[in-house]
Amino acid sequence: MNRTATKYxxxxxxxxxxxxxxSKTRSREGNCPTDEQLTRTKGENGxxxxxxxxxxxxxxxxxxxxxxxxxxxxxxxxxxxxxxDTSKLTADKYVLGTFPEGYRLYEHRRxxxxxNPEEKGGGDRSDVYLYxxxxxxxxxxxxxxxxxxxxxxxxxxxxADPENCECKFCATDEQQxxxxxxxxxxxxxxxxxxxxxxxxxxxxxxxxxxxxxRPPESRQTSISSQIxxxxxxxxxxxxxxSPSLTSQSxxxxxxxxSPTIATPTPPVQLTNPEQILDAQPNRFxxxxxxxxxxxxxxxxxxxxxxxxxxGREILRNVERHSRAAYNVQPLSHPFSHPSIVFIKDEQxxxxxxxxxxxxxxxxxxxxxxxxxxxxxxxxxxxxxxxEGDTESxxxxxxxxxxxxxxxxxxxxxxxxxxxxxxxxxxxxxxxIWRGEALRLKHGDGKDIMILSSILETTPATPPQTQQQPPGxxxxxxxxxxxxxxxxxxxxxxxxxxxxNTYLPAxxxxxxxxxxxxxxxxxxxxxxxxxxxxxxRLSAAEIKGRWYESRSMIPILHSTEVLANAVRxxxxxxxxxxxxxxxxxxAIVAPAERRRGTREEAFGGAVPGGTVFGxxxxxxxxxxGGVGGGQKQARSPKVQQQGLGMGKxxxxxQEDTEMRDYGGGGQGxxx
Numbered sequence: 001m002n003r004t005a006t007k008y009x010x011x012x013x014x015x016x017x018x019x020x021x022x023s024k025t026r027s028r029e030g031n032c033p034t035d036e037q038l039t040r041t042k043g044e045n046g047x048x049x050x051x052x053x054x055x056x057x058x059x060x061x062x063x064x065x066x067x068x069x070x071x072x073x074x075x076x077x078x079x080x081x082x083x084x085d086t087s088k089l090t091a092d093k094y095v096l097g098t099f100p101e102g103y104r105l106y107e108h109r110r111x112x113x114x115x116n117p118e119e120k121g122g123g124d125r126s127d128v129y130l131y132x133x134x135x136x137x138x139x140x141x142x143x144x145x146x147x148x149x150x151x152x153x154x155x156x157x158x159x160a161d162p163e164n165c166e167c168k169f170c171a172t173d174e175q176q177x178x179x180x181x182x183x184x185x186x187x188x189x190x191x192x193x194x195x196x197x198x199x200x201x202x203x204x205x206x207x208x209x210x211x212x213x214r215p216p217e218s219r220q221t222s223i224s225s226q227i228x229x230x231x232x233x234x235x236x237x238x239x240x241x242s243p244s245l246t247s248q249s250x251x252x253x254x255x256x257x258s259p260t261i262a263t264p265t266p267p268v269q270l271t272n273p274e275q276i277l278d279a280q281p282n283r284f285x286x287x288x289x290x291x292x293x294x295x296x297x298x299x300x301x302x303x304x305x306x307x308x309x310x311g312r313e314i315l316r317n318v319e320r321h322s323r324a325a326y327n328v329q330p331l332s333h334p335f336s337h338p339s340i341v342f343i344k345d346e347q348x349x350x351x352x353x354x355x356x357x358x359x360x361x362x363x364x365x366x367x368x369x370x371x372x373x374x375x376x377x378x379x380x381x382x383x384x385x386x387e388g389d390t391e392s393x394x395x396x397x398x399x400x401x402x403x404x405x406x407x408x409x410x411x412x413x414x415x416x417x418x419x420x421x422x423x424x425x426x427x428x429x430x431x432i433w434r435g436e437a438l439r440l441k442h443g444d445g446k447d448i449m450i451l452s453s454i455l456e457t458t459p460a461t462p463p464q465t466q467q468q469p470p471g472x473x474x475x476x477x478x479x480x481x482x483x484x485x486x487x488x489x490x491x492x493x494x495x496x497x498x499x500n501t502y503l504p505a506x507x508x509x510x511x512x513x514x515x516x517x518x519x520x521x522x523x524x525x526x527x528x529x530x531x532x533x534x535x536r537l538s539a540a541e542i543k544g545r546w547y548e549s550r551s552m553i554p555i556l557h558s559t560e561v562l563a564n565a566v567r568x569x570x571x572x573x574x575x576x577x578x579x580x581x582x583x584x585x586a587i588v589a590p591a592e593r594r595r596g597t598r599e600e601a602f603g604g605a606v607p608g609g610t611v612f613g614x615x616x617x618x619x620x621x622x623x624g625g626v627g628g629g630q631k632q633a634r635s636p637k638v639q640q641q642g643l644g645m646g647k648x649x650x651x652x653q654e655d656t657e658m659r660d661y662g663g664g665g666q667g668x669x670x
Contacts, residue, residue, distance in 0.1 A: 008097035009069050011155050016102020016132035018489040028570050032131045046113040054105040061105050065096035067144035103132030134444040139169050264502040264530050265452050265483050268435035275433045281509045284312055284324050289598045289612035291399050291429030294328050295348035306331045306395035333377045333394030334604025352429030353544050353579040357396045362388030371586045372401040373603055398605030403428040404585035405593050405601045419457040426598055428581045430545045437507050439543035439575045446487045448546050453481040475590050478539050484532040490525040497527040510548040514571040521569035543580040
């Protein structure tokens with residue numbers, strides 16, 4: 001073949017990882033053969049064995065890429081023949097320009113012992129493997145055909161959802177069986193025989209007969225059709241269908257150009273004073289209206305309870321050292337509420353998503369999965385359903401019910417009659433603002449979205465599958481819109497990546513802290529790679545708020561754990577240590593998930609009139625309004641699944657500390 005006529009194909013998106021996290025040791029390891037495997041050693045059978053990387057110019061590297069390019073062109077030609085002119089798309093002229101980012105090709109060499117021919121052992125052998133799959137070195141691709149389905153998914157799936165991938169690692173055995181049934185149907189009904197590569201092998205297939213027979217539902221089409229992800233009509237940064245596969249005619253000595261990427265969305269203009277405060281690094285971790293786990297007493301290893309943040313402030317001592325402090329209202333059953341607790345150290349609080357709730361203390365409630373207001377609280381207090389801690393059970397059901405709810409706030413100027421945009425939203429137990437980072441359930445779990453828009457749309461008429469009482473408004477749809485980034489290793493480990501001005505300050509500063517720790521030990525650096533502009537996701541695809549590792553590791557673990565991570569140059573992303581929004585939700589009707597106010601979401605779990613303020617309005621300590629009601633006598637301290645639900649201790653405030661209120665006085669009132 002004339003190499004000068006070669007056309008190169010580029011895959012713009014990748015899930016490849018140069019490094020992964022060992023699930024047992026939580027340490028980083030290369031996504032490639034081990035150091036021992038890369039060293040030439042003699043085995044017991046007399047063979048010499050070692051691995052070596054096959055660089056871009058190696059013939060076997062080229063052969064792999066040529067095979068993959070041809071398979072891709074043949075597959076896309078078959079799919080697009082009725083839409084575009086495919087006469088010039090000759091498979092043998094196309095080569096994959098390079099493997100998707102993060103994927104590397106290695107050869108495993110086994111050589112006979114030529115110094116001692118009489119020694120037993122096998123002959124020479126060479127096997128080639130492609131490393132880079134995000135679940136680590138043990139999952140490697142053995143051939144171009146093996147990798148093809150995964151590459152096809154990278155090139156064509158708009159949603160970047162691994163569940164739409166048909167490769168042997170992403171698909172389960174049952175799903176691969178379903179895919180095989182599709183191929184069998186194609187061969188029987190259409191005369192198209194498909195080999196292992198997914199490319200037809202027969203001559204031109206006959207026209208599709210007019211028959212009631214339909215192929216088995218494919219995993220890719222059935223799942224992707226249910227995902228509420230839409231890409232707005234703008235220049236895409238990722239491939240949509242086959243037109244996303246750009247090709248160029250290059251001379252063999254020409255430098256391979258990088259794929260073009262669309263420009264990220266400019267940062268959101270922050271308008272709310274509390275929003276501006278929450279965007280600042282090193283200020284507050286927790287926000288008014290959020291559900292938190294709080295320490296009952298002064299021992300970090302003691303019992304914890306569930307509460308809602310009602311206010312916050314900055315404490316400064318005589319040396320002007322400062323730290324954040326909070327007022328939290330413990331959650332309870334509707335007939336009695338504990339007083340507000342003053343928490344003067346953030347290390348005595350944890351995010352709602354840090355733990356999974358324990359089992360209920362009343363055994364009769366454990367098999368019940370309903371919302372807070374469906375529990376017969378008075379009968380529980382009267383002992384009809386047996387013994388148990390009613391206050392703690394009230395907090396558990398309240399938190400689960402709130403986790404199933406959402407409340408948008410701070411509406412922006414309307415754009416249409418059937419949709420509204422908001423500046424912020426309470427999503428489950430967390431408070432989220434436009435302009436900040438969210439953890440996503442997509443990809444390998446490390447992707448983030450920089451939130452540009454919170455959109456609520458109301459259908460003109462309810463879907464036919466939805467039975468609603470007369471006069472009830474249709475259930476609105478909720479979307480989160482923003483750019484998606486993924487965490488990547490720096491291809492030039494010794495060089496610091498330039499500052500990304502499109503990222504929020506908290507994300508950028510935490511990245512610089514983590515890179516400083518790793519680069520000080522020569523371990524290279526990482527960066528947030530922009531992969532998709534203005535993706536449109538449903539609430540079900542959002543894990544929750546993104547948190548700085550520098551701030552959250554001491555909260556979830558200890559300052560010693562953070563110090564050790566810094567010394568080792570491996571400050572990992574803390575997002576893997578947190579649950580996802582909705583993991584512990586109570587069963588709530590769709591129409592009841594949207595709450596008009598935050599107080600409505602908590603219902604009787606907090607005293608009537610509770611204010612969830614951002615500044616002075618949230619710091620009240622009086623009775624009747626914030627923190628009103630008498631505290632109920634509690635049962636002895638109980639430890640449950642490592643999370644104690646015991647007596648409330650409270651934490652006093654030192655006289656030498658002064659208060660500096662944060663929040664600007666424009667809090668959100670429930």
